[in-house]
Amino acid sequence: MHEAAEEPESKASFRDLGSQGVQRLPSVLRVRVRRLWLSLVPIAQCAIAAGLAWFVAFDLLHHARPFFAPIAAVVSLGLSLARRWRRSAELIVGVSIGILVGDLVVTQIGSGAWQITVVVAAAMALAVFVDGGPMLPTQAASSAVLIATLLPPGGAASYQRAVDALVGGCIGLLVGALVPVNPARRARRDAAGILNTLRDLSHDLAEALRARDEDAVYRVLAAARGTQPAVDGLRADILAGREVGTLSPLYWASRDRLRKIAATADPIDNAVRNFRVVTRRALGLTQRGVAVEEPMIDIIEDIGGLFETLRAMMLAEPGQPPDPADAAREVRSVVRRARTSLADHVEDLSEAALLVELRSLLVDLLMVAGLKRSSAIAQLHLNK
Structure with missing residues (x-):
């Protein structure tokens, strides 16, 4: 999932300075500048x-x-x-x-x-x-x-x-x-952006559940529902990357890398959908005044950390951590803590259902890290 070669340090530094300058702009102008930047090559x-x-x-x-x-x-x-x-x-x-x-x-x-x-x-x-x-x-x-x-x-x-x-x-x-667009870079950036959003929303959801703040949980759900255009953009850029990889001799060597990125599209999409389900379940519990157990909230917090690791994996330069093996190792550590036994003493069945949804989300994250679905499900069965 990496570029063919690392960028020169001066080029990367220049891009970082430009990015910092854009971040200081007002949000409305920042969106327009980013849109123009992404459209310059087309x-x-x-x-x-x-x-x-x-x-x-x-x-x-x-x-x-x-x-x-x-x-x-x-x-x-x-x-x-x-x-x-x-x-x-x-x-x-x-x-x-x-x-x-x-x-x-x-x-x-x-x-x-x-x-x-x-x-x-x-x-x-x-x-x-x-x-x-x-x-x-x-x-x-x-x-x-x-x-x-x-x-x-x-x-x-x-x-x-x-x-x-x-x-x-x-x-x-x-x-x-x-005069092609790099077929892998844009798709990697799209995937990283989605994972970055899910990271922040996971932390927000954990804080809202600790505070039993119904409005805050609803805001997380509304934001999660707004991620679908980003998922659609990821799929479109993967498709575009495949076309560039087919047409342009300059990027024939990128086909295998793009194929690996494309393999994450469905798991990322499923992770977004499952996160929405988790948030809807959490909203229902909060609306009924049910206090979610702290170990369950800790799992949600930990999942936010996993989204950050996967985001870093997508953007990592060649030979730099985290790689898919590093990411999968971190997801497994959370899977071991998200055992079904956490729900043994809960009073509300919806809280047990919340744990089930969290475990399903962890399957998606294992697949983003490169595991096949059968192997990801096997990890859950090993940690009941």
């Missing part, structure tokens, strides 16, 4: 691809007004790193369908308001028939409208427009391969 890719697409279509192929080429390049890349192959294919096919339908229909019935209605309906219907992708009908309709309103149908221009779309889509993929 923006650069789109800009380079658009310029190259125009150069090839206009200067090399001598097409008049080849605006489809840079548009296709930008749309095929976009700011989202996932499914670029799919977007490029949908764009090229959609533009071709729109041009074909627009040329045929406008040549026969002319242009005007009702003709546009016919052209859009026909182009979108054919696109939906060809494929169910979301971009295909939109691109087909847009291209058909351009033919019906601004561009003369028929002749070499129609052929050139289809070629321009092909040029733009292919250049977009080429630029994505030659």
Whole structure:
């Protein structure tokens, strides 16, 4: 789960100084700066691809007004790193369908308001028939409208427009391969961010249970429910990383590392869901005035420490601790303390159910640390 080589000390120090400067900004501005920072490479890719697409279509192929080429390049890349192959294919096919339908229909019935209605309906219907992708009908309709309103149908221009779309889509993929985003770094950062949030929420939940503060437990639950976009982002970046690892020779060596990161996506997702279940169970106990036993609260506190260890594991440089074996060792130590015997003397069955949910969460954490599900469950059976 590490980068291929350690970063130079000066580069890391510069990045740390920049990070500290961003942290001092107001929260609203900090979010925007972070969003821009994460988008800089995709923006650069789109800009380079658009310029190259125009150069090839206009200067090399001598097409008049080849605006489809840079548009296709930008749309095929976009700011989202996932499914670029799919977007490029949908764009090229959609533009071709729109041009074909627009040329045929406008040549026969002319242009005007009702003709546009016919052209859009026909182009979108054919696109939906060809494929169910979301971009295909939109691109087909847009291209058909351009033919019906601004561009003369028929002749070499129609052929050139289809070629321009092909040029733009292919250049977009080429630029994505030659100016890539590191396929492992973003996914590692996503995973670490989720684990960091769960660490803080675990500590907050333990404090709320000790204080028997119903409102504080509810705030933890609300925050846990808000983590789903981060989980979705992790999955999207893993998918994007796989595409980069396939397309870019620069990162072919990263495929195995990315595969290991991808293996943590389901356990992290399950850990988030199980943590929500734990928090809902804790909320129910607090609402009924049940005081959760201190050993149980200690387990929740310890789980917060495990989330921190797993977060550090995700971000650790090559050869630096903690590695997956270190993380698994720490999780096992908490598993040994989370024995079912903790619930032998509880008065409320929901408190026993809380322990069951905590043990299920520990299975997820063992899997994040690299164990298979069967091995993780076996660890629980060894420590009943």
